[in-house]
Amino acid sequence: MKIGVVSDTHLSSRAKGLPSVLMKEFRQVDIILHLGDWVSPEIYDMLAELAPVEGIAGNNDGYEIIERFGESKILTLEGMRIGMIHGHAPYSRKGTDGNALLAFEGQDVDCILFGHSHQPLMRRENGILLFNPGSPTDKRREKQYSFGLMDIEDGKITARHVFYDSRE
Numbered sequence: 001m002k003i004g005v006v007s008d009t010h011l012s013s014r015a016k017g018l019p020s021v022l023m024k025e026f027r028q029v030d031i032i033l034h035l036g037d038w039v040s041p042e043i044y045d046m047l048a049e050l051a052p053v054e055g056i057a058g059n060n061d062g063y064e065i066i067e068r069f070g071e072s073k074i075l076t077l078e079g080m081r082i083g084m085i086h087g088h089a090p091y092s093r094k095g096t097d098g099n100a101l102l103a104f105e106g107q108d109v110d111c112i113l114f115g116h117s118h119q120p121l122m123r124r125e126n127g128i129l130l131f132n133p134g135s136p137t138d139k140r141r142e143k144q145y146s147f148g149l150m151d152i153e154d155g156k157i158t159a160r161h162v163f164y165d166s167r168e
Helices: 020-026 042-048 063-069 095-103
Strands: 002-006 031-034 053-055 072-077 080-085 111-113 121-125 128-132 145-153 156-164
Touching (some): 002 020, 020 156, 042 053, 095 121, 095 128, 121 156
Parallel strands (some): 002 031, 031 053, 080 111, 111 128
Antiparallel strands (some): 002 145, 072 080, 121 128, 145 156
């Protein structure tokens, strides 16, 4: 199973669209996971034209997105349990990745996906893959924009970032 992972799109309904590199890659995935800060419900429609979409809400999302997706969840895909949270709460002193770990503390997950910081991250901690795809549209202090691709095969999850220079 191939999974597109995105967070922090921060696009309003007036935006031109998502970056072409993201659109091209996500046409080839089985499911897209959005980790919050959609900002506009229209982002769902853009992504749903490419593949089925699941997600959670972030701290910049309105009532409609929060009601539709909730603020955290665990999905089981190909037998792997994937925790999804934006990462802005619960608050820890160990950064966004610490917040993500804290949110799923004591729960059986193979992977935790989160966003919020706009900083790409991938590491394993206590056997759990922690993955932040960064942002495809708002790189902040990062050198490049980014999103993620994951594969689940033979009971294993692998992930990688896709980096690029232009929001177009």
